[in-house]
Amino acid sequence: MSINPAWYLSLSVVLFAIGALGVLVRRNVLIMFMCVELMLNASNLAFVTFARTLHDIGGQVLVFFVLVVAAAEVVVGLGIVVAIFRRRASANADDLHLMKG
C-alpha cells in the first residue's frame, strides 16, 4: 500500500512554511513571487493527498484550477514588475514606498 497521507501533509506544511518565510524575508520581488509559487504547490500537494485519502476527484480538479490561477497570477504579477521596473530600475520591494506616510 502507499504512504500514509500524514507524511504528505506534513511535507506540504513544511513546504508552505518555507514559501511563507521566503515571502516575508526576501526583498526581491521576483523571488517573492517564486515563494508564492512554493506556497501554491504546497496547497496543491495537500489537495492531491486529500483527493486520494477521501477518494474524491474534486481535489484533483481543484489543483487544476489552482494551476490556472497561478499561471494568470504570474503573468499579471510579472507584468506589474516590468511596469515598475520601467519607472524605477530596481526589483527591490523596499524601494516601492511611494505611498508611505
Add this chain to the structure above:
Amino acid sequence: MSALLGVLVTSTRPTLPDVGVFAVAAAIVLAGAIGVVVARNPVHSALMLVMTLFGVAVLFVLQQANFLAAVQVIVYAGAIVVLFLFVIMFLGVDREEDVAKEPLRGQRPLAVALVLLGTTGLLLLGQVSKWTTGQPRAAGPDTGAPNVNLIGKSLYTTYLFPFEATSALLIIAVVGAVVLARRPPAATSSGAVAEADADPGETGPDPVAAVDGEPPVATGVADDRATAATAEGAAGVAGGSPPPAGAEEREVDA
C-alpha cells in the same frame, strides 16, 4: 514515527519502493524550496524552483495523479518558470541581493519566529487530532478508471461553471498583462510629452541653445542610454528645468 503512522486510519504498511521514492522526492522538494529562499541570484532561485516542482510532480505520480503530474511539469516548469527566467533576464536583475540591509528593524526575526510557531503548531495539531475527517467517497482515483477520464468528467459536469470562469480569468490576465507591459502612449501624460517634443527641437536644429543651456545637455547625455528607465528618469529630471531652456530657444528663434 509510530505516532505519525497512527494518526490516520489507513491500510497496510507502505512498501519499500514507495517509501524510498517518497523520501527522495521529499528531500528534493525541501532542498529546492530552501534553495529558492536562500539563493542570492534570482536565476538560481528559479532553477531551484524547477527542482521543487519536479519533486512535487513525482509526489503526484506517487498518489496516482498522473495527469496532474504531467500538467505540473508542462505548465509550471515549462511555462511559469520560463516566464520567470525571461523576466529576470529581460530586466537584468540577476545580480545579488543585499540581504544584510534591513529597513524594517526586527522584521526578519519576527517573520522567522512566526513561521516556525505556525508550522510547529500545525504539525502538532496534526499529531493530536486527525489530518482528515469525513467519509471517503466511492468514486475516486482508486476505482480503476483512468485519472484523466475522471478529471475530465468532473470538470465538465460538476465544475463546469468554475471551468468557464477560469477561461474568463485567463482572458482577463492576458489583457491585463498586455495593458501593463505596454509602454504608456506619449499623448496621455502631458508633462513628459512636452519634454519629449522639446528634446529634438533643442538638440537638432538649434545647437546654440543646447550648448548654452545646461539642462538640454544633460538630457542629451541621458538620451544616449537607450533604456526605458533612464529615458523616463531623464524626462523627469529635465521636467523641472525646461522652462528656461524652452524660453531661451524661443528667444533665439525670435
